Amino acid sequence: MQEMLDYVDIKDKIITADSMHCQRDTCAKIIDEEHEGDYVIGSKGNQEALHEDVALFFTDTDIEESIEIHSETEINGGRIEKRICRSTGDIDFLAAHDWPGLKSVFEVHRIITSKNGTRVTDEKSYYISSLETSASELLHISRAHWGIESLHWMLDADFSEDECGLLSENGQKTLNIFRKLALQLHKNYMAKQTKKRSIKSNLLRCLVSESALLELLGSL
Numbered sequence: 001m002q003e004m005l006d007y008v009d010i011k012d013k014i015i016t017a018d019s020m021h022c023q024r025d026t027c028a029k030i031i032d033e034e035h036e037g038d039y040v041i042g043s044k045g046n047q048e049a050l051h052e053d054v055a056l057f058f059t060d061t062d063i064e065e066s067i068e069i070h071s072e073t074e075i076n077g078g079r080i081e082k083r084i085c086r087s088t089g090d091i092d093f094l095a096a097h098d099w100p101g102l103k104s105v106f107e108v109h110r111i112i113t114s115k116n117g118t119r120v121t122d123e124k125s126y127y128i129s130s131l132e133t134s135a136s137e138l139l140h141i142s143r144a145h146w147g148i149e150s151l152h153w154m155l156d157a158d159f160s161e162d163e164c165g166l167l168s169e170n171g172q173k174t175l176n177i178f179r180k181l182a183l184q185l186h187k188n189y190m191a192k193q194t195k196k197r198s199i200k201s202n203l204l205r206c207l208v209s210e211s212a213l214l215e216l217l218g219s220l
Contacts, residue, residue, distance in 0.1 A: 001017065001021050001026055002025060002026055002029055005029050005030065005035060010030065010035050010036070010037035011035065011036045011037060012036065012037070013037050013038070014037070014038045014039070014040060014131070014141060015030050015037050015038070015039045015040075015041075016039070016040045016041070016141060016142070016144070017039070017041045017042070018041075018042045019041070019042040019043055019044035019045075019046055019047075019051075020046065021041055022041045022042060022043050022044070022046060022047050022050075022128065023047075024099065024100055026039075026041075027039055027041065027099065027100045027101055027102075027128075027130070028100035028101070030101070030130070031100060031101035031130050038101075038129070038130045038131050039101070039128075039129060039130050040127055040128075040129045040131065040138065040141050040142060041127065041128055041129070042125060042126070042127055043105075043126045043127060043128050044126075049097070050094070050097050050099065050128070051126060053093065053094060053097070054094070054105045054107075054126045054128070055107075055124075055126055057088075057093060057105070058086060058107045058124075058126070063088070066088050066090040067086050067087060067088045067090075067135075068086070068087050068088070068134060068135040069084065069085070069086050069135060070084075070085045070087075070134065070135035070136040070139055071083065071084040071085070072139065078114075078115030079112055079113065079114055079115055080112070080113040081110070081111075081112050081113075082110070082111045082112075083108060083109070083110050083111075083139060083143070084108070084109040084111075085106055085107070085108050085109075085135040085136070085138055085139035085142075086106060086107045086109070086135065087104055087105070087106035087107075087134075087135040087138050088104060088105060088106070089103060089104045089132050091103070091104065091105060099128065101130035102128055102129075102130065103129065103130050103131060103132045104128075104129045104131060104132060104133070104138070105126065105127065105128050105129070106126070106127050106129070106135065106138045106139075106142075107124055107125070107126055107127075108124070108125045108126075108127070108139060108142055109122075109123075109124050110122070110123050110124075110125070125142075127142060154183060154199065155176075155179055155180070155183065157200070158183070158199050158200050158203060159179045159182075159183070161175075161176070161179060182203075183199065185216060185217075185220070186199050186202050186203065186216070187199065188219070188220075189202070189215075189216050189219045190202060192219065202216075
């Protein structure tokens with residue numbers, strides 16, 4: 001990632017990344033005078049001390065005055081998804097880490113209730129950022145990142161993109177475009193259907209049935 005930053009104009013841009021890239025050198029390069037970007041990066045066990053201090057801060061019951069809270073609730077496919085973002089720019093407690101450009105930290109608490117209410121998933125994620133902005137904006141940025149993660153996961157899980165052995169760079173780019181087009185076609189088609197199925201099962205349906213494929217293309 002650090003090498004990639006030299007080939008991309010990130011001035012006034014926000015770089016989002018998962019915890020694998022929660023590294024001092026990476027954050028320092030994003031914000032330096034040459035690149036002038038900002039970052040929002042997940043925090044996990046690879047930076048154990050930093051992660052534990054951030055997580056411990058948000059368990060404190062006496063921090064209400066120093067944090068901002070924003071929550072959103074929406075219904076997707078019958079599931080109720082609630083997200084609560086708690087953020088703070090009061091990060092003196094992290095001074096010992098001397099983290100490059102760090103200006104805020106935040107927690108995203110996700111509570112997802114299944115359609116019939118029989119299953120509830122409850123998880124918390126923690127992030128560090130060089131931004132000084134609202135909890136609402138930080139939640140939006142973190143959600144946008146996972147939207148990208150979800151896209152790449154589907155390209156691999158449904159189209160086996162990572163297993164493609166094509167050596168041509170142009171060939172890989174072309175296939176990537178076609179995969180994304182096919183994925184969007186299936187998502188648009190399935191959004192109009194009353195009977196829900198997975199993208200992978202709909203792909204298989206179109207592979208074995210010419211009428212199903214024509215129905216998909218006819219829905220454009």
